[in-house]
Amino acid sequence: MTVALAVSVAQSEPVDDALVIDGEIEITTRAKAPEGHPFEEVLSGWLYRTDETRALEADTFDNPGMLYVEAGEDVWNRVEGTAGKSCAACHGDASESMKDVGAHYPKWNEAAGKPFNIELQINACRENNMGAEPYKFDAPDQKALTTFIKHQSLGTPIEIDLGAGDMQAWWERGKERYYTRTGQLNLACATCHEDHNGQYIRADHLSQGNVNGFPTYRLKQADMVSLHNRFRGCIRDTRAEFPAAFSDDLMALEVYTTWRGEGLSVETPAVRQ
Ligand code: HEC
Numbered sequence: 001m002t003v004a005l006a007v008s009v010a011q012s013e014p015v016d017d018a019l020v021i022d023g024e025i026e027i028t029t030r031a032k033a034p035e036g037h038p039f040e041e042v043l044s045g046w047l048y049r050t051d052e053t054r055a056l057e058a059d060t061f062d063n064p065g066m067l068y069v070e071a072g073e074d075v076w077n078r079v080e081g082t083a084g085k086s087c088a089a090c091h092g093d094a095s096e097s098m099k100d101v102g103a104h105y106p107k108w109n110e111a112a113g114k115p116f117n118i119e120l121q122i123n124a125c126r127e128n129n130m131g132a133e134p135y136k137f138d139a140p141d142q143k144a145l146t147t148f149i150k151h152q153s154l155g156t157p158i159e160i161d162l163g164a165g166d167m168q169a170w171w172e173r174g175k176e177r178y179y180t181r182t183g184q185l186n187l188a189c190a191t192c193h194e195d196h197n198g199q200y201i202r203a204d205h206l207s208q209g210n211v212n213g214f215p216t217y218r219l220k221q222a223d224m225v226s227l228h229n230r231f232r233g234c235i236r237d238t239r240a241e242f243p244a245a246f247s248d249d250l251m252a253l254e255v256y257t258t259w260r261g262e263g264l265s266v267e268t269p270a271v272r273q
């Protein structure tokens, strides 16, 4: 069964506005698309949000996501596991050791033979370097620490290395997933974020679905939302079974969608509705 997608025909341009956080950090919200991209310009989801929502992200004191950055810094300094170490014990000051690291993930991990996102790298360090349990998906400490690490790249343009290991094959797999229609509503990611980009679905102005703001503070949920949680939510909206977090399916989608937003600044923690 195919159900028509309930988008209103109203096409509305993303705003023409500049994001400068605290009047200091210039965020690239429009960038020339990488070669082979369906759009000429990649646009941050920030440009599709209301004046109020955009203002929240432009001011560190107003951004509710900043509380998670602070919580993440506490976790960074906390000793856990049988080795008696904190993250800081090995990595020191995150503003130096983690500067711009998050802008280049997912990254090929040779030992695991697959791409790692920040969450998987954190879990690997906990298991191999701290003697601590890996976090369960979306554990509050996982979200806080991921937010804290990504925030150390605030303003840095995203660029990932598709030449490393088998990254290209993961990109292909992610691309295929992106264009495959699923669920009772028979929708692909591309149906909403490419074909209907700029239109309204219920009260939501459809963006290009870029990932540069993740983890993102969502006003609707009054919480930080991880990328794989967002993927699962979007897939659930097509009334399809959704894959497990960090499954190969979603890791491939993360590689592909990260590439689709290359050139945009990391905005973590972005604010969205
Ligand atoms: C005992 C030392 C040690 C501890 C403790 C440790 N790490 Fe690591 N970490 C490493 C080493 C060594 C590497 C590089 C090699 C690798 O990937 O294992 C690394 C790599 C990383 C990277 C990837 C950096 C890059 O440039 O891609 C991140 C992110 C990271 N660690 C985060 C953490 C976090 C967060 C914690 C705390 C939960 C932590 N680490 C705890 C030793 C440690």
Ligand code: HEC
Pocket (backbone or CB within 6 Å): 044, 045, 046, 048, 178, 187, 188, 189, 190, 191, 192, 193, 201, 204, 205, 206, 207, 208, 209, 210, 211, 213, 216, 230, 231, 234, 235, 237, 238, 253, 257, 272
């Ligand atoms: C039924 C339409 C629909 C489909 C299909 C859909 N999404 Fe979304 N998605 C939305 C809406 C609505 C939002 C919130 C408004 C916006 O940013 O577009 C959203 C937001 C997002 C965001 C957050 C953007 C930001 O700036 O915070 C990402 C990332 C995303 N989607 C990825 C995907 C991926 C990957 C798929 C396919 C697995 C997918 N979406 C399928 C409707 C959809």
